[in-house]
Amino acid sequence: MTLDTELLNPPPAKLSVRDVSKRFVSGAREIHALDHVSLEIGEGEFVCLVGPSGCGKSTLLNIIAGLERTDGGDVSAEGAAISAPGRERMMMFQESALFPWLDVLGNVLFGLHLKPGLTKTERVAVARHYLKLVGLEKFERANVHELSGGMKQRVALARALAPNPRVLLMDEPFGALDALTREQLYGDLQRIWAERRKTIVFVTHNVREAVCLGDRVVLFSPHPGRIREEFVIDLPRPRDINSVELARYSTRITAALKNHTAHNEEPSE
Amino acid sequence: MKRLIIALLFFASLLFVWEALVRAGVWSAVLLPSPAIVARYLADAALDGSLWDASLVTLRRLFAGYLTGIVLGLPLGLLTARFRFLRDTLGLVALGLQTLPSVCWVPLALLWFGQSETAMFFVVLMGTVWSMIIATENGVRNVPPIYARAALTMGSKGLHTWLRVLLPASLPFVVSGMKQGWAFAWRSLMAAEIYVTVLGGFGLGHLLHYGRELNAMEQVIGVMVVIIAIGLLADKALFSPWERFLHKRWGTAS
Incomplete structure (x- = not known):
């Protein structure tokens, strides 16, 4: 719910x-x-x-x-x-500013961890929802350096959208x-x-x-x-x-x- | 598998060359014992327990000082990066003391603490803590500012930013600082053990020292081999997991 x-x-x-x-x-x-x-x-x-x-x-x-x-x-x-x-108000930068120490899912989860009132399963479900929205649901375990420039910006977009x-x-x-x-x-x-x-x-x-x-x-x-x-x-x-x-x-x-x-x-x- | 075979072949041929040199009689057998004699010493020392005891004493000293150095150095490095006044004070001290070979702490430690475990602990700590402070501070200051800005827009601030953004972002520097600290600590401990007899326990350095006193070259070489092996093992066991993680996430060359 x-x-x-x-x-x-x-x-x-x-x-x-x-x-x-x-x-x-x-x-x-x-x-x-x-x-x-x-x-x-x-x-x-x-x-x-x-x-x-x-x-x-x-x-x-x-x-x-x-x-x-x-x-x-x-x-x-x-x-x-x-x-x-x-x-x-979420921001996206020219460089993706994704965090290299986290994988793709971890990056999208970063902002969600700071949003109160969500359980762990909910956070992961939300993150996956937005990764799907940007077409990267298959890459949630990928590392940042493995992504192309366009994919990085998609992840950055998902990360910005995730806290809604x-x-x-x-x-x-x-x-x-x-x-x-x-x-x-x-x-x-x-x-x-x-x-x-x-x-x-x-x-x-x-x-x-x-x-x-x-x-x-x-x-x-x-x-x-x-x-x-x-x-x-x-x-x-x-x-x-x-x-x-x-x-x-x-x-x-x-x-x-x-x-x-x-x-x-x-x-x- | 192929790499393992090549490595094994390489070390086997090293032993072969060593044996050949001994047989050729270039040096006196007292100065260069054959691999077999060194191996026999190691086997005997392992059987009578003296080698294990010495290794254990040495490793205990090393870990006590090294871990304390990291536990102190990491937060001090973060604070030094954060506060300008600490950078101008503690940062300078750390930079200066880091250039001081840690063996130079041995005389001071002896006078302060006597021939005690505390002296050993102090020397190892001094070998570790300054590198750790410098590396952490350097790491934090090399973090691209955009990471902190991005985190800020997502609601991260204060301690959260430090622990969840700046610390992990500086991990490559922190790990190399840990490695350097380890190398300094290991060297200084060996030097201290060779110089100083501590009644609390005989470490590998002492075994090495007594090998020289007794003119027992097989003991000198044997203990050196053990010291090298422990160094290699520590490198693989302590740092390889971190380095593999860094390599995987950051995509840096292995």
């Missing part, structure tokens, strides 16, 4: 970023990572943050995760201020993968998102990827990190990254991205 309730989808959370600023000191230089950024993300929305390196998109993701504090402004999930990491969060934060999770593996994962991620209804914030610098996955694409520009423009992607799902309609969107967004970045670099002298 508890297992069924555990596997139920919790309602996805609404995220609200208001007037957030963040500065870093790196050596003698100060980096203005985020400058008065505001963003509302609806329940179950899939939002992609796009921009060149240094535009603060990953910083914003870390702030939403609770891994970093803001210098000003506030971030909240369902109206509650975010000040520390929480189980309802309301928000999934993804920091360029497919950046290091080859094109073919990436395309498979786009399909899987859309299917899983449709099934599990999470609010997803997805950081990437690949415009096509953003258009393929996002309900909305938010464009950032660097120095200081600001939101420049937003695009609602009104395409039916599941989307194929190679479709012509998708290419049309990404051409437009890429042009806008170049425009903002170029415009931004000139007057900085």
Whole structure:
């Protein structure tokens, strides 16, 4: 019984970023990572943050995760201020960050061990459920180093989904993968998102990827990190990254991205 | 199986060369007894029990000091990695004392503790604990920060992160620290036993020492063989399981 309730989808959370600023000191230089950024993300929305390196998109993701504090402004999930990491917001990184001392099942179980109210059998059942969801149920005893890059990110996805969060934060999770593996994962991620209804914030610098996955694409520009423009992607799902309609969107967004970045670099002298 | 045969053949031919050298009469038989004479010494010493007693005394000293060194060194290493002030103080002390050959503790141990088991324990402990602290600290500081971040997002913090993430993640370093500590402890104990007669018991080092005093080369060589065998056995029994685990999980070359 508890297992069924555990596997139920919790309602996805609404995220609200208001007037957030963040500065870093790196050596003698100060980096203005985020400058008065505001963003509302609806329940179950899939939002992609796009921009060149240094535009603060990953910083914003870390702030939403609770891994970093803001210098000003506030971030909240369902109206509650975010000040520390929480189980309802899980994060996936560019490197899989899987733990090499655990096997695949052990990795997926890691977050479940920290979730109270589950028996051992239930935890294992939950972990297996998510491994099946990402298509790796046959690899639960495999070691991390034996997996391909794509499989590692699938395990990382299962690990992030296992504690049943309301928000999934993804920091360029497919950046290091080859094109073919990436395309498979786009399909899987859309299917899983449709099934599990999470609010997803997805950081990437690949415009096509953003258009393929996002309900909305938010464009950032660097120095200081600001939101420049937003695009609602009104395409039916599941989307194929190679479709012509998708290419049309990404051409437009890429042009806008170049425009903002170029415009931004000139007057900085 | 093939590897075993090759190894056996290799050691058999070593014995053969040894025997051939003895027969050729290059060195006096007093300086180089034949393998058979050494084997007879070992058999006699095993039968009258002196070899077992000495091995037992030595191993007891070794394990007491070594295990204490690990039990102290591991948490101290974790704390040193965690607190900057410990790194600047205890960390430096550990680094300095680790470079000190542990035999150098023998004179001090004798003056402090006399010809006692405590002196032996102290020397072995000094051989182990500093390597263990350094290796653990080094291991923790080499853990990719992303592991701790990932664990943090899953709700791990404080002691949980230390025991379930940082400690296992630094296992490759910790195990090599344990190996180094073992090597230091073993060497320093042998040196201490050769130097110091402890009334509490005669170890392998003493047997070696008396072999020299009595000019009994077969005893000297025989005890050396036993010391080597114990070293090999310990390596296989103590560290092979860990190394196999590391190799399997991390995928490092064996």
